[in-house]
Every structure is written in structure tokens, then in C-alpha cells.
Amino acid sequence: MKTVATTSERSAETASRMPAWELPPANIREEGDAYLLELEMPGVSKSGIEVTVENNELTIVGHRSDTEPQGEVVHRESRRGDYRRAFELDLSIDTTKIAAKMEQGVLHLTLPKAESLKPRKIAVGD
Amino acid sequence: MNIIRYQDPELAPWAPMNRLASLREEMNRLLDGSLAAFTGNVGLFGGWSPSMDVFQNKESVFVKTELPGMKKEDIDITFQDGMLTISGERKQESEAREGETYRSERYMGKFHRSVAMPTKVEPDQIKATYKDGILTVELPKAAEAKAKQIEVKVS
Numbered sequence: 001m002k003t004v005a006t007t008s009e010r011s012a013e014t015a016s017r018m019p020a021w022e023l024p025p026a027n028i029r030e031e032g033d034a035y036l037l038e039l040e041m042p043g044v045s046k047s048g049i050e051v052t053v054e055n056n057e058l059t060i061v062g063h064r065s066d067t068e069p070q071g072e073v074v075h076r077e078s079r080r081g082d083y084r085r086a087f088e089l090d091l092s093i094d095t096t097k098i099a100a101k102m103e104q105g106v107l108h109l110t111l112p113k114a115e116s117l118k119p120r121k122i123a124v125g126d
Numbered sequence: 127m128n129i130i131r132y133q134d135p136e137l138a139p140w141a142p143m144n145r146l147a148s149l150r151e152e153m154n155r156l157l158d159g160s161l162a163a164f165t166g167n168v169g170l171f172g173g174w175s176p177s178m179d180v181f182q183n184k185e186s187v188f189v190k191t192e193l194p195g196m197k198k199e200d201i202d203i204t205f206q207d208g209m210l211t212i213s214g215e216r217k218q219e220s221e222a223r224e225g226e227t228y229r230s231e232r233y234m235g236k237f238h239r240s241v242a243m244p245t246k247v248e249p250d251q252i253k254a255t256y257k258d259g260i261l262t263v264e265l266p267k268a269a270e271a272k273a274k275q276i277e278v279k280v281s
Contacts, residue, residue: 025232031225040232042192042259066190066260071183074244078177078192105194105259 021084035111042105174233187265194259213238245271
């Protein structure tokens with residue numbers, strides 16, 4: 001009996017230590033010259049956000065900074081993991097001009113469309 | 127031109143337990159006898175049911191609700207007969223704006239959650255803070271609800 005109990009305890013421990021990423025819900029809109037991306041990550045403050053772009057792949061990681069109040073749990077519904085989501089960006093987006101703003105757990109990203117894709121007149125030389 | 131959503135398959139999410147929780151909430155509400163649920167704007171099944179955690183220590187009960195992207199004036203907190211109710215509406219700011227929506231995963235609209243307190247609390251000392259999209263309500267326990275240490279006298 002003792003062996004059985006220990007094995008299940010150990011696997012429970014590993015399970016809680018495995019990093020389980022939460023997928024934050026996203027809203028994507030196109031407005032005029034830019035795309036607007038909203039990601040919901042409650043419990044994440046501005047300092048806990050990492051936004052990286054590599055090869056047209058946009059990755060957002062949000063580390064939760066809310067502390068649990070000291071005490072026993074009466075009822076729990078929230079999932080405790082950090083947030084992570086990746087997007088593959090279309091080439092029409094100018095990745096050097098991406099802007100981000102964090103408000104009450106929602107990250108607002110502005111992804112401007114690249115200038116070079118707007119129609120240009122090309123002058124003909126002699 | 128679209129943003130193509132790309133997701134690493136290892137990061138694929140769990141089954142959406144949110145939906146089941148909100149279904150259960152709706153059933154509870156129906157069975158509580160309040161027909162207001164039928165006439166509300168929230169759909170009968172589905173709709174927004176923010177996650178709620180309840181903790182307690184010797185001094186207080188804490189209720190944490192995940193409400194990202196709200197303004198505090200749109201959150202309504204009431205306490206009556208030992209029941210804490212948090213409700214409100216998340217309004218869509220982009221109603222009149224032009225543009226195309228490619229993906230809309232965030233819940234919008236009204237929400238309503240109630241939780242019964244495990245012990246008696248002092249209603250006048252209830253405090254609420256809203257930070258990083260999480261509403262934390264602290265309900266200090268009433269004096270008589272705090273456990274008393276009983277001394278054993280040895281004669």
C-alpha cells in the first residue's frame with residue numbers, strides 16, 4: 001500500500017511542476033492601415049509581458065504576477081498557468097512598427113501594414 | 127491580406143471547461159426560480175461566466191474574479207444575506223468603427239456571478255480592488271465567526 005501511495009504522490013508533484021501554458025483568447029480586427037490584436041491575460045501586469053517577433057512569427061508570453069492570498073482554498077476555478085500564444089504574420093505587416101499597450105489584463109497590439117505595399121508611382125529614367 | 131493564426135500543436139488548449147461552467151451556472155440560475163435569466167441579454171447557454179476563486183484565512187474571505195479589460199464603473203458588487211454578487215457588462219467599444227473582424231474570441235456583454243460566504247462577514251468592511259484585470263474582494267470575518275482558541279486549564 002505504501003508503495004502505491006508514494007508513486008501517485010510523486011506523479012501529482014511532477015504534474016504540478018510541469019509548465020502548462022494557457023492560451024489567451026484573442027480578438028483580431030483590421031482597421032485602416034493596421035491590424036489590431038487584443039489578448040486577454042488577467043493577472044499579468046506590464047512587466048510580465050514578453051512580445052517577440054522572429055521571422056514573421058509573433059510570440060506573446062504573459063507571466064502572471066497575481067499572488068494568492070494566504071489561506072485555504074474554498075473554491076477554485078481559475079487556471080494558474082502563464083499565457084503563451086504565437087501568430088504567423090502576413091508579409092504585409094511592418095514588424096518594426098508594432099506597438100503594444102497593456103490595460104487591466106488585456107494586451108492591445110497594433111500591427112501596421114507595411115508602407116512598401118501601398119501603390120507607388122515609379123518614375124521612368126531616360 | 128490576413129493574419130494567419132499559427133499555433134504550435136503542443137500548445138493546443140484543453141477542452142474549453144469555461145463553456146461547461148457557464149452551462150452549469152445557467153442551470154443553477156434557472157433552478158433558482160428566477161425567470162429574469164430568460165429575458166436577459168445573455169444567451170441561455172454560453173455567454174460569459176468569469177472564473178471565480180474563493181480563499182479564506184483566519185481574518186477574511188477573499189473572492190478573486192477574472193474580469194480583464196473592464197472599467198471599474200462597469201463592475202457592480204453587492205452583498206446581501208451572506209451572498210456576494212458580482213455583475214456587470216463589458217461593452218464593445220468598437221461598435222461604430224469601420225473595419226473587418228477576423229477573429230473574436232473574447233466574451234463580451236453581461237455577466238453575473240454569485241457566491242455564498244462560508245462564514246459570517248462584516249458587510250461594512252468589505253473592500254474591493256481591481257488590478258491587472260482581476261477583481262479582488264476582501265470580506266473580513268465577523269468577530270463571532272473567527273475561531274476562538276479555547277484554553278485548557280490544568281488544575
